[in-house]
Amino acid sequence: MSDRQSGAAETGADDAPGSRRTVRAIVADRVPDRTVPRLLALAALVAAFTHAAGRPGAVAGIATAAVWDALETPSAIGVGHVALVGLVPAGIDPVSFALLEAGFVALVLASAPRTARDARIGHAAAALVSAGGLGGLAWAVLGLGGRPLWMAAVASLAALAGGVYGLHRYGLVFVRDRAGRDRPDSGPRPSESTANPSTAATDRVGSSPPDPDSTSDADTH
């Protein structure tokens, strides 16, 4: 069960400097040894689909699982929700809706990327907080505020963009500055002179002086 094809297809157009093979390898692999939670999440999702729309729902649930297997989780979410619109044209009851979304959230949690392998709780927390925040915002605008749907959509997308940018700033400030704080003073030390035969500069990224060139970059982002 993997995203192998999706990785291959999407990396082809990837503009990342990493090699094609590398990116494919990364995208393809989710956290290993998590097959059981994924199967459970898929089973829950198919069950929720069945509960919401009967037999056609089961078929749609299985199709969603297949899409998840072939592509990545977001594709499965998209296909599943579009299918649901067709399956329940008259509107979905709140219990079924809650079950379905819970199934999708379980899928998101179960299909954590490799990068989350050392911090699964952090990933799960980030996913839950994000889902809760974005969903809560949409609900607040739509249900509590009684605003039109487009406003809820705009608010959600704006919140998503703000979240992506906020994390980007978090990366700039914390990841770089933590490295910067650990580093000694920058500038060439006499021991780095080539005249000394025993010299070999060892740059430990985590404890090295900040790069003066990148300081200005930080401000531009």
Add this chain to the structure above:
Amino acid sequence: MNGMRPTRVLWSRLSLAGFLAAFAVVIDRPLPLAGAVLVGAWILASQYSFLAALERTTCRLSITRGLPSATVHAGESTPIPIAATLAEPTPLSLEIDAGLPTAATADRDAATLTLEPDATAATATVSVTWPVVGRHRFDAARVTATDGRFVEMVATGERPTVSVASRGPRRLHVGEGGDRLASPYGAHALRRSGRGIEPAEIREHVPGDAAKRIDWNATARFATPHVREYETETTRRTLLVVDHGRSLSTGPPAATKLEYLREVMLATADRARELDDPLGLVAVDDGGVTSRLKPAATTGTYAAVRRELLAIEPTPSDPTARRAAEPPARPPTQAADGGRAERGRASAPPVEHSSSVHERPTRATARGSAWDLEGDTDPFAETLRPFYADAQRYRRLARERVLFDAVETALTATPSTSLVVVFTDDSDPAALRETVSMARANDAAVTVFLAPTVLYEPGGLADIERAADRYREFEAFRRDLGRLDRVRAFEVGPGDRLATVLEAGRERGDRR
């Protein structure tokens, strides 16, 4: 950190979220909006996990760049090992750019390390050429991390500098058997008293001293007749004999035998000027004499000698280049003659061709005249040709004994030459020994500066034992030469390489 760049994978996910939100608005149902929210949550969680992994990775990553161990010289190529190690495996793929200075020439792809996910170490050695002299600062190592969805570049690390020195002879060693010589040319005080203007000492008058040499002041002081002695003034008519044949081009660029010898030549010429010694020059290459300046103590001569010494280049190794410089009227059969074909330089034609007819005939002029006669159908030439029937012999001799010929001609032209300084290498010991003997026979002291081939060959020290043997051979030859009366022989070469060879020789000696 130069900012996170979302990949197309991420853009497609963001687009999907946008599509679902738009779809919800279009059909006026909130269900797809829930999908958009979930896709957004997935994106944010992935981004968070990426940053967390990046933070862990940067803490565990260590990048080592090995700097050149000694001073680098312009044009030299130095291997720079790059190593990246991770204390623990990371799920990210890392590309590490060594951050070579802009002025360094290298295969930039080779200067990039790739650490696959879960790999903990990667090493590479990149060969870097330094074409520009000066201090060059490394850029900080740039680490590009990606998980396939996000790409982040962290430019970090110290910025060491590399000093690139200009090329040319360095650590010039002039000495005898590895012992350094303080002054290759030296003063030449006779330690003999006589007529002069520099006072040397005052001594008591002895019978036979001329009365006019009595120093009356000293006589008055000491109450007995005293004589003041003066330093004898001497001049030493010096002839520099410079061999710049093909074998003198051995060695790395700008550090050839000739370049090292040139340093000694210039120092010798400078010293001669300081001592007001008349200075002359004979330069020979594989084809014959290329430059000749009669010894004189004029400023013009010193300048001319210096100019010539600076302009001298080894005989080019491509004989066709030399042949192209020959006058086009030469018959092809003669042009194919090895000795003639290699004669002369494009920039400085052989001197014998321009010699005045009023000068004493020498072998060189005879050779030149014989050459001019060949292929000439003029009746005058026809008549003269039998007189030059021996030309063939001269030419053969000249090919084999260019140096001998040149020195002999010069000494014949200036018999009062008291010092001949020869700059050559050890490629033809027999010819050199003959030349030295001949110069001694002409009442000249001889100083020989020899460039041992073993110290210049690029791979000469690869087999250090063999190099030590070869140096020992050279040293035996040099010592033989130096043992002759009024002959001094010195080796000229790079001091560091000589030290290596001597060390190897000593180690062998210890083992035996």
